[in-house]
Amino acid sequence: MKLTPFFEKMAANGAKMVEFTGYFLPIQFESSGIIAEHKAVREKAGLFDVSHMGELMLTGKDAFATIQSLVTNDITSMKDGQARYTLLPNEKGGIVDDILIYRFNEQKYMLVVNAANCAKDDQWISSRLLGDTVFENISERTAQLAIQGRAAEDIIKEFITVYNVPEKNYTFKVSVLFGEEIILSRTGYTGEDGFELYCSDKIAEQVFDLVVEKGNKHGMLLCGLGARDTLRMEASMPLYGHEMTDETLATELGLDFFIKLNKDFVGKQALLDKAPLCKRIGVRLVDRGIAREKALVFDSEDKEIGCVTSGTHSPTLGYPIAMLRVDRDFDGKEVYIDVRGKKLKAEVVPMPFYKKNY
Amino acid sequence: MKDFYFLPSHEWYNKKEATVGISDYAQKELGDIVFVELPEVGDKVEKGKPFANVESVKAVSEIFSPVNGEVVEINEEILDNPALINDDAFAMWMIKVADVSGEEGLLNSDEYENTIK
Numbered sequence: 101m102k103l104t105p106f107f108e109k110m111a112a113n114g115a116k117m118v119e120f121t122g123y124f125l126p127i128q129f130e131s132s133g134i135i136a137e138h139k140a141v142r143e144k145a146g147l148f149d150v151s152h153m154g155e156l157m158l159t160g161k162d163a164f165a166t167i168q169s170l171v172t173n174d175i176t177s178m179k180d181g182q183a184r185y186t187l188l189p190n191e192k193g194g195i196v197d198d199i200l201i202y203r204f205n206e207q208k209y210m211l212v213v214n215a216a217n218c219a220k221d222d223q224w225i226s227s228r229l230l231g232d233t234v235f236e237n238i239s240e241r242t243a244q245l246a247i248q249g250r251a252a253e254d255i256i257k258e259f260i261t262v263y264n265v266p267e268k269n270y271t272f273k274v275s276v277l278f279g280e281e282i283i284l285s286r287t288g289y290t291g292e293d294g295f296e297l298y299c300s301d302k303i304a305e306q307v308f309d310l311v312v313e314k315g316n317k318h319g320m321l322l323c324g325l326g327a328r329d330t331l332r333m334e335a336s337m338p339l340y341g342h343e344m345t346d347e348t349l350a351t352e353l354g355l356d357f358f359i360k361l362n363k364d365f366v367g368k369q370a371l372l373d374k375a376p377l378c379k380r381i382g383v384r385l386v387d388r389g390i391a392r393e394k395a396l397v398f399d400s401e402d403k404e405i406g407c408v409t410s411g412t413h414s415p416t417l418g419y420p421i422a423m424l425r426v427d428r429d430f431d432g433k434e435v436y437i438d439v440r441g442k443k444l445k446a447e448v449v450p451m452p453f454y455k456k457n458y
Numbered sequence: 459m460k461d462f463y464f465l466p467s468h469e470w471y472n473k474k475e476a477t478v479g480i481s482d483y484a485q486k487e488l489g490d491i492v493f494v495e496l497p498e499v500g501d502k503v504e505k506g507k508p509f510a511n512v513e514s515v516k517a518v519s520e521i522f523s524p525v526n527g528e529v530v531e532i533n534e535e536i537l538d539n540p541a542l543i544n545d546d547a548f549a550m551w552m553i554k555v556a557d558v559s560g561e562e563g564l565l566n567s568d569e570y571e572n573t574i575k
Contacts (some may be wrong), residue, residue: 127516128489134515135490326489326516388537390493390513413492413515420493440495440511 104151105243105304113322121215123152126324137327138415141290144319145249147311148328154218154239155298156211162231163209167201170228172350172367174360178203183270183285186358187350188213188221189367193374194346197221198338200287202272210283214340228366243304245311248294248331250458251318256295258314260284266295277310278303289328291335291454330412336382336423336451342393343380343409343423351376352425354451378406378425382453383435383446385420391437391444397424398436398443405430408437414453421453422446462548463524463564465506466573470548471524476558477551478503480512480521483574485547488514491540496532496552503527503553505560510552512543524564527555 102123111117115126126149128134140146158166168175173186182203188196197217202210213221218239226235247255256265264275265284272285280300288294299307312320329339338344338353350359351371361368385391391411399405411422424435436443461474468484471477485491493513503509508520509529531554536542543550565573 133490330515388493389495390518392518413513415515 104149105301106149106151106245106308109305109308110149110322115322115324118325120325121152123215125149125152126322128324128326129322132321134324134326134330135415137321137323138330140319140321141249141292141323141327141331142416143249144321145247145251145255145294145315146290146321146323146327147315148246148248148323150244150246150296151242151304152215153244154213154215154221154237155242155244156213156222156225157234157236157238158209158211158225158229159207159234159236160232161207162229162233163207166225166228166230166233167209167211168363168365169230170225170366171199171201172359172365173201174363175201175203176363180205181266181271181273183272183287185270187355188224189350189365189371190224190346191367191370193349193351193367193370195340195344195348195350196224196346198340198344202283202285204274216341241301243299243301243307245297245307246288246290246294247297247311247315247320248288248290249292249320250456251320252292252294255311255315255318255320256284258317259310269293278306282307289335289337290331291337291452292331292456293458329410330415333410333412333421333423334414334416334452334454336453338380338423339410343425348425349374349376349378352378352380352428354380375428377428379428379430380409381424381426381430382449382451383422383424383437384417384449384453385422385437385444385446386434387444387446389439389442389444390420391422391439391446396438397426398438399430399432400434400436402436405435416454421449423451459548459567462567463561464567464570465522465524465564466570467522468574469522469524471561471564472551473561475551476527476555478509478524478553478555479551480543480547481570482547485544488512488516488519490515491543494536494540494543494552496537497529499529499532501529503529503555512540521552525555525558526560527558529553530556
């Protein structure tokens with residue numbers, strides 16, 4: 101089992117630890133709990149240890165071509181200091197991972213990948229390098245904090261000069277803190293404004309203390325994986341292993357904006373050849389209960405049409421929500437979800453379930 | 459706490475009130491409770507068998523009956539506001555039972571406290 105550079109700090113602050121993708125990470129904190137942590141992020145700010153995420157560096161003259169050949173999105177238009185979401189498909193059009201690409205310059209990129217897929221991505225990408233591309237997996241020595249919520253900008257501006265604070269969503273700045281380079285991006289996985297801060301594990305504890313000291317003044321709470329999951333669900337952000345797997349066609353997720361068929365990439369032919377059979381939809385439960393992952397979904401004629409991929413009680417909305425994978429041709433307004441033998445009625449609602457209004 | 463008798467799986471039976479609920483330790487372990495599924499009045503419950511489901515934000519958990527009996531009342535209050543269990547687990551009973559048997563072998567509160575130390 102691996103420990104992140106923030107493990108001691110989190111434990112000392114009352115974190116309840118769980119094993120997640122080979123790391124001990126906080127699921128929630130004793131003094132708050134998932135709902136309080138969730139609300140802190142929606143109303144003020146929350147701080148997450150996300151050091152389990154993987155970071156892969158690609159550098160060299162052909163780094164651009166390598167990445168362009170492997171991802172569904174088009175990185176041609178990316179400028180230095182931009183981050184971009186993309187799918188990493190396999191030859192069959194299934195999904196190896198969903199990742200963020202950071203462009204430092206024409207010859208230097210960082211890929212931020214899911215912890216559970218880091219070894220798989222490492223193998224997938226490092227065996228497909230084109231020409232002059234140098235690959236390095238820096239996950240082990242990279243710490244990552246997510247500072248999320250409408251107060252995040254004020255917190256960050258307490259210790260980073262305005263010039264080094266990324267202004268637009270999906271951009272980043274490199275600056276120096278405690279004598280080490282840090283990367284600060286305006287990104288996140290909560291549906292709020294927020295930042296992700298990457299730094300060397302050498303300065304991780306100092307950075308943590310600084311962020312907590314500044315954050316406390318703005319009502320920031322330490323948050324665990326529990327709140328991270330309910331927050332991303334409300335924002336209807338897919339999670340690898342749930343909404344998507346190696347078997348899920350990239351075109352079945354409602355993420356077509358991130359798939360650019362005007363360029364070549366691994367798996368493109370499969371996506372052109374295969375018609376998507378399923379789609380991702382969002383529902384709100386009308387009957388009492390919570391629909392969890394894998395629960396079967398039926399239409400109003402009692403025909404099985406799919407299953408739940410993620411479901412929870414939405415702390416912000418106050419009712420249960422779920423994301424479903426259902427037959428492509430389903431176009432009804434309601435579904436019935438089998439929860440322990442009872443068919444709970446749910447109505448189809450637009451995603452995201454929650455959208456920030458500032 | 460002298461009227462409370464426990465299963466090691468953290469459910470209590472209040473002998474005086476003939477009510478059943480979950481312990482404070484259990485509510486803490488479960489985290490924020492957001493939904494409770496209870497049996498209906500008239501249903502039979504069996505010692506050591508699940509009779510209810512409690513959903514926290516994290517997961518669903520089965521709740522086991524500490525005694526045999528028949529459900530004569532359910533606590534409607536917790537159906538509408540499940541978080542009350544987090545606030546006061548020993549006051550927030552889930553079901554009231556009659557024709558009770560199987561009380562032998564339950565832990566008294568001291569014995570139960572020792573299991574969670």
